[in-house]
Amino acid sequence: MSKVSLENVCKNFGNVEAVSCFYLDVEDKEFLVLLGPSGCGKSTTLRMIAGLEELTEGNIYIGDKLVNDMPPRDRDIAMVFQDYALYPHMTVYHNMAFGLKLRKFPRTEIEQRVKEAADILGIQDLLERKPRELSGGQRQRVAVGRAIVRKPAVFLFDEPLSNLDAKLRGQMRAELSKLHDQLKTTIIYVTHDQVEAMTMGTKIVIMNEGIIHQVGSPMEIYDYPVNKFVGGFIGSPGMNFLSAKIVSEKSRLYVDTGGFQLLIPSKKNSFLESKTDQEVILGIRPEHIQDAVFTDETSITDSFKAVVEVVETLGAEVQLNVVSGEHDLIARVDPRTKAARHQEIELAVNMEKIHIFETEPPNERVKTEE
Amino acid sequence: MVTIASTVNGRSSPGILSRLKSRRYAAYWMVLPLVILIAGLVVYPFVYSVYLSFENKAETKFVGLKNYKRLLNYKTFWLVTGNSFRFTLTAVFFKATLGLILALILNNLPFGGQRIWRGVSLIPWVMPLALSSMGWWWIFEPTHSAINWIIVQFGGTPKPWLSDPFWARVSCIVTNIWFGTPFFMIMYLAGLKSIPESLYEAAQIDGARALQRFRYVTFPMLSKLIGITVMFSTIVTFANFDIVRILTRGGPRYTTHLFGTYAFNIGIESGHLPRGSAVALFMFPVLGLAAFFILRNIARGEE
Ligand SMILES: Nc1ncnc2c1ncn2[C@@H]1O[C@H](COP(=O)(O)OP(=O)(O)OP(=O)(O)O)[C@@H](O)[C@H]1O
Numbered sequence: 001m002s003k004v005s006l007e008n009v010c011k012n013f014g015n016v017e018a019v020s021c022f023y024l025d026v027e028d029k030e031f032l033v034l035l036g037p038s039g040c041g042k043s044t045t046l047r048m049i050a051g052l053e054e055l056t057e058g059n060i061y062i063g064d065k066l067v068n069d070m071p072p073r074d075r076d077i078a079m080v081f082q083d084y085a086l087y088p089h090m091t092v093y094h095n096m097a098f099g100l101k102l103r104k105f106p107r108t109e110i111e112q113r114v115k116e117a118a119d120i121l122g123i124q125d126l127l128e129r130k131p132r133e134l135s136g137g138q139r140q141r142v143a144v145g146r147a148i149v150r151k152p153a154v155f156l157f158d159e160p161l162s163n164l165d166a167k168l169r170g171q172m173r174a175e176l177s178k179l180h181d182q183l184k185t186t187i188i189y190v191t192h193d194q195v196e197a198m199t200m201g202t203k204i205v206i207m208n209e210g211i212i213h214q215v216g217s218p219m220e221i222y223d224y225p226v227n228k229f230v231g232g233f234i235g236s237p238g239m240n241f242l243s244a245k246i247v248s249e250k251s252r253l254y255v256d257t258g259g260f261q262l263l264i265p266s267k268k269n270s271f272l273e274s275k276t277d278q279e280v281i282l283g284i285r286p287e288h289i290q291d292a293v294f295t296d297e298t299s300i301t302d303s304f305k306a307v308v309e310v311v312e313t314l315g316a317e318v319q320l321n322v323v324s325g326e327h328d329l330i331a332r333v334d335p336r337t338k339a340a341r342h343q344e345i346e347l348a349v350n351m352e353k354i355h356i357f358e359t360e361p362p363n364e365r366v367k368t369e370e
Numbered sequence: 371m372v373t374i375a376s377t378v379n380g381r382s383s384p385g386i387l388s389r390l391k392s393r394r395y396a397a398y399w400m401v402l403p404l405v406i407l408i409a410g411l412v413v414y415p416f417v418y419s420v421y422l423s424f425e426n427k428a429e430t431k432f433v434g435l436k437n438y439k440r441l442l443n444y445k446t447f448w449l450v451t452g453n454s455f456r457f458t459l460t461a462v463f464f465k466a467t468l469g470l471i472l473a474l475i476l477n478n479l480p481f482g483g484q485r486i487w488r489g490v491s492l493i494p495w496v497m498p499l500a501l502s503s504m505g506w507w508w509i510f511e512p513t514h515s516a517i518n519w520i521i522v523q524f525g526g527t528p529k530p531w532l533s534d535p536f537w538a539r540v541s542c543i544v545t546n547i548w549f550g551t552p553f554f555m556i557m558y559l560a561g562l563k564s565i566p567e568s569l570y571e572a573a574q575i576d577g578a579r580a581l582q583r584f585r586y587v588t589f590p591m592l593s594k595l596i597g598i599t600v601m602f603s604t605i606v607t608f609a610n611f612d613i614v615r616i617l618t619r620g621g622p623r624y625t626t627h628l629f630g631t632y633a634f635n636i637g638i639e640s641g642h643l644p645r646g647s648a649v650a651l652f653m654f655p656v657l658g659l660a661a662f663f664i665l666r667n668i669a670r671g672e673e
């Protein structure tokens with residue numbers, strides 16, 4: 001059992017509130033990702049779990065044990081640091097064996113475990129080298145190896161891929177996911193990269209400025225962001241936000257952006273009626289704006305006209321920066337589009353996928369379906 | 371562009387002026403003043419003292435290795451040799467150990483206090499050694515000794531600090547430790563600062579307690595620096611002059627003389643300059659060896 005529970009945990013550095021009090025349960029064998037922009041308190045949270053940072057308030061349980069006053073070595077955790085923190089004067093073998101040696105494992109067992117880990121990570125040939133003789137990707141593997149030989153209850157990763165180039169990062173993402181399947185332990189993983197979060201996490205925690213905004217599966221967070229921050233943070237390019245108003249005409253509801261009006265699907269009416277004549281923020285993901293000529297027939301759409309400013313061909317799709325009235329929008333459309341610079345285009349919005357947010361902070365999402 | 375032009379120029383007319391302009395030679399010209407300075411201040415006196423050590427007392431006749439041979443037959447010379455090694459080994463050991471302990475303590479102080487204490491603890495080192503040796507002389511000095519006064523206050527019996535061979539040696543070594551420890555401390559402190567915090571955190575998670583973190587992280591990370599610092603200090607300590615000269619003048623009965631003070635004693639005070647030179651030159655192998663290890667270590671560090 002390696003469930004991790006954080007109860008009302010918070011952290012202040014002097015007067016600076018780095019992490020506001022929160023509750024969080026990490027289930028056994030879960031791959032939990034703490035995701036948020038730089039400085040939001042992800043590392044601080046992770047370090048509190050590791051025991052490297054004292055709690056200002058609250059309780060942390062690992063398994064069923066209260067670990068508040070337990071030093072890191074007794075917490076049955078292993079951590080991979082952003083800069084890897086390999087011991088420069090030790091060979092790869094000794095880096096990996098160090099934790100076991102301190103725990104007085106018999107030599108044969110140490111050798112066997114290091115070999116096992118090296119096999120999993122493909123670093124058998126590097127065992128006699130010193131860290132400075134390794135590439136970034138190899139160092140990263142050794143750091144992971146040092147963590148897995150200990151077979152801890154919980155793995156903690158602090159942005160382990162941020163020092164790698166894009167290609168290697170993609171590769172390591174896949175390997176870490178695979179590793180999670182193999183090891184079947186709980187992983188808590190910190191990153192500011194939403195792609196890492198979406199591809200590896202079984203559960204994502206979105207943080208900003210020391211506050212947890214949302215906890216959910218990757219798809220939940222993508223489809224139902226609780227507020228404007230989460231909506232804008234997840235997805236690339238980010239969600240389009242337009243200030244708008246809900247208007248009612250002949251018992252139909254529209255969202256009116258000033259420049260254009262979009263018909264709200266009738267099944268959402270019951271949720272939005274109360275907002276009639278109120279200011280809201282309309283959120284549309286770029287992938288939900290299509291060239292009207294090439295929409296898929298199955299979804300309910302409504303269209304508006306806009307002028308194309310930039311056309312970026314990405315191969316599988318085309319990204320358009322368009323202007324409609326006072327609004328700038330980004331759309332990702334079918335590559336067959338005839339869109340050209342400075343020309344008018346008709347764009348179709350998938351109205352089932354739109355999000356309505358409150359104008360008042362914290363800009364919560366207005367519920368539009370069950 | 372200019373360089374290319376002048377190289378071309380240099381090739382067509384190999385006059386000294388155009389050679390001077392070419393980059394390769396310009397480099398030599400630029401280091402020339404330093405070479406002359408070093409030659410004048412180091413090489414010349416060294417060569418001259420070697421030459422001198424082969425002469426007789428009146429510096430009128432070349433006597434070959436006679437000065438060296440005579441020294442090797444002096445009991446006093448062997449006493450001085452023993453003194454020098456004992457002084458150096460003991461002083462360097464304590465300076466290195468105390469310096470490390472102080473550096474560790476200082477490094478764990480909160481930032482503000484650390485700056486103040488770092489400044490304070492450098493004072494012994496920045497004070498001119500001759501001056502601070504005078505201060506220590508006052509502390510040990512027989513009639514007004516501060517230490518003896520304290521001992522008496524606590525009901526003990528005063529000690530003849532500078533006239534008993536054992537205590538005189540201790541006094542010289544203590545003074546040297548007091549003077550040299552800050553150098554070690556500041557070097558180690560810089561070394562400690564360069565060890566990334568995350569290594570300690572990784573070690574903590576790996577299960578290392580404080581002492582194990584020192585043994586497996588701090589010490590190996592500092593070992594190269596410790597080696598260089600110890601060798602450096604060995605050279606300076608071995609060649610020490612001021613402390614013994616001021617505290618004991620080598621006494622009682624030569625028991626605190628070091629090579630430096632003994633050379634002065636023979637060469638200047640007894641007026642046998644060539645033999646004094648020979649004494650000083652006996653230091654050369656030890657210093658040369660230490661310098662060799664330092665340079666080798668530095669060269670390795672750069673790999
Ligand atoms: N030791 C410290 N003393 C004071 N403030 C700190 C300390 N450590 C972190 N902070 C502050 O706490 C906040 C959260 O820091 P944290 O390192 O957890 O951010 P992060 O989400 O990991 O960011 P990044 O993605 O840049 O690593 C920041 O505002 C930071 O300045």
Ligand SMILES: [Mg+2]
Nearest residue numbers: 042043044158
């Ligand atoms: Mg961080």
